[in-house]
Amino acid sequence: MMATQIQPFSEIDPSKFEDINPAQFITFTLQNTLTNRRHLHFPLIRVAVLDSPTASYEGDLPVIAAIVVPRNRETDWTFCTESGHKQLLFKLGTVSRLILIGNIPPAQGPSIYKRRTIDPVKQELLENELIPLLLPLHPKSSPISDDGSPKTLFLMDDDDVAYRVTVSKFLGPVVGEFLVEDIELVGYDDRNKQLRRRLRFKRMPQVVQSQALLLPIIGYDEATTQTDLESLRKIEDATFEPDTEILVHHYLIPMVSGLSVAASNINMLVSPRALCLGVGGGVLLTFLDTHFAFEVTGLEADPVVLDVATKYFGFNKTGSMRLVIGDAIEMIQNFPPYKSSAYRHEFADTTNYPPAKFDIIFVDLDSSDARLGFCSPPREFVKKPVIEGLRSLLDDCGVVIINVFHLDEELYGTLVKELKENFHKVYKVNVENEDYFVVVATVSEAPPDEVENIFLKKLKAAIPETYMDSIVEL
Known part of the structure; x- marks a missing residue:
């Protein structure tokens, strides 16, 4: 104002x-x-x-x-x-x-x-x-x-930012105003500065929608011992690129750890099919594609967010991911049929269309709320038709992983109840934060490994095992 x-x-x-x-x-x-x-x-x-x-x-x-x-x-x-x-x-x-x-x-x-x-x-x-x-x-x-x-x-409102540069601001038809910023975190020594690229929405300014490690790209003739963002930006021709090989966003790691619950089923698949409800900067989708060779489909409500993810977060550089534009709550219940024109894709051939069913669904949706301020998933997600629609999109050995943040006790109880009625088992990934955790639901019992579980090895190599060890059945 x-x-x-x-x-x-x-x-x-x-x-x-x-x-x-x-x-x-x-x-x-x-x-x-x-x-x-x-x-x-x-x-x-x-x-x-x-x-x-x-x-x-x-x-x-x-x-x-x-x-x-x-x-x-x-x-x-x-x-x-x-x-x-x-x-x-x-x-x-x-x-x-x-x-x-x-x-x-x-x-x-x-x-x-x-x-x-x-x-x-x-x-x-x-x-x-x-x-x-x-x-x-x-x-x-x-x-x-x-x-x-x-x-x-x-x-005092102490955040974790020592230095911040607004890279650019945008206006999306769905999310409204949002920005991309490069930041340096507080609390690190001069030789080990931590740089990040972030995506933030005006409607929820304290929530970091996406975050990636930020790497300075400097020519050999401009070699420097400086690691702080302010000094690096003063170097002529220096550029900065996001590194999505490593997850640094605090809630994405426990979400990915939820895959361990279905590791036996995923290990048997040649190319697991994953649907991500909510793309943001596309960091999670890129990680799944890079580390596990998943067939990734992303559903995002705002096309401007997708464009920004591509330009500033290195999202979908190869064009291999399938992208759908639309409201997640509506589309869960009325997902476009195979080969529908509702899909946004880079190639004209039919091989780029999403499959009829998915092996994994990640739910990373949030919503402003008059009483709660913001919560994830949104209140309209926690309803029987939506959970039933979610189940119908999964294959017989599928798993759904839901990011839960600032959900009141009654709504959380409803979410667990609906998941238990529609899925075989429901789990919780503890994050040592009373306002945030991850809920995982499986369609069927995971069989014992009959062969070496290559996927689980890849998973443990890609993220810390701490969160996997914290998973409990509800």
């Missing part, structure tokens, strides 16, 4: 802040009366207030939290959009009202962000100066500090 769209605080009805009003979102400007303007240096300060959609504090006092927007991140979608604000709030869990305070976002934000070292003493001085400005934003039932003023819990 730019400065011209933000009304001054004097035009806001103060009664709007007296109580927690679920999902209420208000932005405005305040006169900057701070003494020290090293961080908040504009004459006006942008303030955004969001009340939790699930706030309930009868008998309990509401928790009021505030975050000072990091310098030069004012145009980051996390801090300047309602969707980003919601994700911050949901991540904090028990906060009833979240207040963001920052400089007014410029019309055109910087394409480069470099993490600043925070001086704890100066940060505390800033927070103490902000307290009087925030007093009118507290509900009447706010807890009281020792000095008699409403209590504000100051927090």
Whole structure:
């Protein structure tokens, strides 16, 4: 939200802040009366207030939290959009009202962000100066500090980015605005900098949709000992390419580990047929094609996302993958028949059409939700006709692997129930994260290996065995 769209605080009805009003979102400007303007240096300060959609504090006092927007991140979608604000709030869990305070976002934000070292003493001085400005934003039932003023819990949103470059922004007909960015992770020494290429959507700015290892390509005459992204970008003619040989995205590794449940069946197949619901940057599909020679079909709702995956993530360079454009929920239940014109493919010959049945289905779908903010799979996926349609797409020895994130207990119970009714066995891959895990369902019992399991050896060579060892039956 730019400065011209933000009304001054004097035009806001103060009664709007007296109580927690679920999902209420208000932005405005305040006169900057701070003494020290090293961080908040504009004459006006942008303030955004969001009340939790699930706030309930009868008998309990509401928790009021505030975050000072990091310098030069004012145009980051996390801090300047309602969707980003919601994700911050949901991540904090028990906060009833979240207040963001920052400089007014410029019309055109910087394409480069470099993490600043925070001086704890100066940060505390800033927070103490902000307290009087925030007093009118507290509900009447706010807890009281020792000095008699409403209590504000100051927090920080620390991500893993030390340096970020926005490569390009896009607008898709389905996903809306999204971007490709190159980043350097925090916490690594000078000789071992970790570089990544990421895909992020504006509607869920804190969720990394796709991530790949980033390799700098430098000529022999430009040899350097520098490994940080800022220095590498200054080298003339240096380019950067994604490396999809290794999975670095935290949720893709446990998804692939779910294949171990059906390793015996997969080992008997000459060329296993895999369907991926949700393509994103195409990192998973490329990995399956490269390491296991799967026949891969990808289903993606937004054609612009596919184009970006091809250009910026090295997706489908050979044109060997089969791609379908459409809504996954609808197409699961009404998958196009063999040789349908609904398929997008590179070649005119019929050999490029997807098979009638699949051996493996990966479900990597997410959705914004008014109450949850975002979840995976989307609520509309967790329904009997969809699960039945999913089962009908699998061969008799098939397996489905579902990415599960921020799914409420009731919806998760429904998902497991429907899978158990339609599949032989259901498993869970533990990820040591209470908000995220992977669910695996098999159509039939995996037979004992009668020959050497070459596929399982390839699987263990490609990813760590930790997640395979964590798989439990539900």
